[in-house]
Amino acid sequence: MPRTLSASDMVTPGSLGPPPTEPTDGEQAGQPLLDGAPSSASLDTLIQHLVPTTDYYPEKAYIFTFLLSSRLFIEPRELLARVCHLCIEQQQLPQPVLDKARVRKFGPKLLQLLAEWTETFPRDFQEESTIGHLKDVMGRIAPCDEAYRKTMHQLLQALHQKLAAQGQGPEGLLGADKPISYRTKPPASIHRELLGVCSDPYTLAQQLTHVELERLRHIGPEEFVQAFVNKDPLASTKPCFSDKTNNLEAYVKWFNRLCYLVATEICMPAKKKQRAQVVEFFIDVARECFNIGNFNSLMAIISGMNMSPVSRLKKTWAKVKTAKFFILEHQMDPTGNFCNYRTALRGAAHRSLTAHSSREKIVIPFFSLLIKDIYFLNEGCANRLPNGHVNFEKFLELAKQVGEFITWKQVECPFEQDPSITHYLHTAPIFSEDGLYLASYESESPENQTEKERWKSLRSSILGKT
Numbered sequence: 001m002p003r004t005l006s007a008s009d010m011v012t013p014g015s016l017g018p019p020p021t022e023p024t025d026g027e028q029a030g031q032p033l034l035d036g037a038p039s040s041a042s043l044d045t046l047i048q049h050l051v052p053t054t055d056y057y058p059e060k061a062y063i064f065t066f067l068l069s070s071r072l073f074i075e076p077r078e079l080l081a082r083v084c085h086l087c088i089e090q091q092q093l094p095q096p097v098l099d100k101a102r103v104r105k106f107g108p109k110l111l112q113l114l115a116e117w118t119e120t121f122p123r124d125f126q127e128e129s130t131i132g133h134l135k136d137v138m139g140r141i142a143p144c145d146e147a148y149r150k151t152m153h154q155l156l157q158a159l160h161q162k163l164a165a166q167g168q169g170p171e172g173l174l175g176a177d178k179p180i181s182y183r184t185k186p187p188a189s190i191h192r193e194l195l196g197v198c199s200d201p202y203t204l205a206q207q208l209t210h211v212e213l214e215r216l217r218h219i220g221p222e223e224f225v226q227a228f229v230n231k232d233p234l235a236s237t238k239p240c241f242s243d244k245t246n247n248l249e250a251y252v253k254w255f256n257r258l259c260y261l262v263a264t265e266i267c268m269p270a271k272k273k274q275r276a277q278v279v280e281f282f283i284d285v286a287r288e289c290f291n292i293g294n295f296n297s298l299m300a301i302i303s304g305m306n307m308s309p310v311s312r313l314k315k316t317w318a319k320v321k322t323a324k325f326f327i328l329e330h331q332m333d334p335t336g337n338f339c340n341y342r343t344a345l346r347g348a349a350h351r352s353l354t355a356h357s358s359r360e361k362i363v364i365p366f367f368s369l370l371i372k373d374i375y376f377l378n379e380g381c382a383n384r385l386p387n388g389h390v391n392f393e394k395f396l397e398l399a400k401q402v403g404e405f406i407t408w409k410q411v412e413c414p415f416e417q418d419p420s421i422t423h424y425l426h427t428a429p430i431f432s433e434d435g436l437y438l439a440s441y442e443s444e445s446p447e448n449q450t451e452k453e454r455w456k457s458l459r460s461s462i463l464g465k466t
Contacts, residue, residue: 052109069395076124205288206415262304276319309440
């Protein structure tokens with residue numbers, strides 16, 4: 001039989017020169033972590049470091065790190081307004097006669113910054129006021145070169161397409177996370193067994209990978225920051241932004257659904273031989289997920305088989321060849337802060353970097369542990385130092401973790417989708433926790449007084465029997 005896991009167990013273009021201005025108010029920038037980027041500084045200094053000039057462009061790593069973390073201190077629309085204002089003032093764009101030579105050196109750098117911003121954080125531009133800021137600053141430099149206007153038009157088109165695509169994703173996916181959760185066996189007219197839809201473990205592992213990558217694609221990097229945001233003590237009384245983590249939450253719900261789907265499929269058959277067959281099928285699916293690099297589905301399957309209603313089925317497990325399952329459990333063992341899994345993840349990440357095929361690029365991390373790592377990074381280090389400076393060193397580490405995930409989620413799935421299988425994964429009826437226990441007790445009778453009392457209670461509340 002498997003060991004039951006506790007809930008706690010689960011759970012660069014451009015060159016970078018020095019900043020355009022010196023730190024203000026006598027601040028000490030500290031040792032730079034990127035060329036020219038301070039380990040800590042005031043928010044104003046960090047914003048200034050983001051602004052390009054005629055002979056300076058921030059390093060790409062700095063842009064991503066600051067845009068990711070700045071929302072803890074300032075709303076994205078306000079940050080954009082300040083960046084545009086600094087550009088206008090520093091480049092003397094309000095002047096009736098522009099220095100065209102100067103603007104032609106500055107314009108491409110501004111466009112590059114806006115392109116990187118809109119590409120990586122498109123949701124920062126959902127409000128009409130942000131588009132207004134873009135059009136205003138670009139309208140000031142366009143007279144110097146009409147190509148700027150054309151480039152800006154293309155940038156806005158790409159932005160609208162991204163926002164439209166992201167708008168289609170979350171709602172549809174969230175809706176699929178709310179199937180009927182049965183406390184008793186669903187009517188035969190609406191229930192089909194997974195093995196009747198897909199009997200090949202490798203095929204199911206491929207389709208699970210397809211679902212995972214499709215869902216990951218909609219998670220924006222900013223959601224990792226917004227999930228754990230605490231109001232900045234130096235900010236105004238209002239929060240920096242509304243809570244926008246729908247895609248992240250939908251992905252966590254998908255993991256939970258897959259756990260319950262696995263447990264439901266195992267508990268559903270009346271005969272132990274059939275249940276053992278389903279268990280062995282999922283063991284093979286989990287092994288294929290491991291080989292692909294789909295650690296999130298792997299952990300969901302293991303978690304489903306470790307749920308108490310499944311793990312207590314001793315007669316069923318007695319008919320299962322468990323050696324392969326124990327190997328997989330060992331790989332995902334939470335001991336040592338999941339050290340075995342972390343070793344396997346590093347191996348998959350290295351394979352992805354040196355991949356010769358799209359299949360070898362796949363890395364889907366155990367998502368709940370990634371969230372846990374980011375949570376402890378956030379809780380373990382202050383956002384600001386005692387002198388009020390932003391702790392930029394912390395946010396470099398945060399950006400490193402989130403950036404790696406963003407690279408993984410952008411991989412195109414190499415497996416062709418089978419709509420009948422993915423539809424089943426999204427919509428098949430699943431048991432509630434009570435339903436799982438009731439099915440489990442009906443399959444294999446309660447063995448101790450605690451189980452007998454629970455079974456009696458469930459029969460009374462669900463079936464109306466005593």
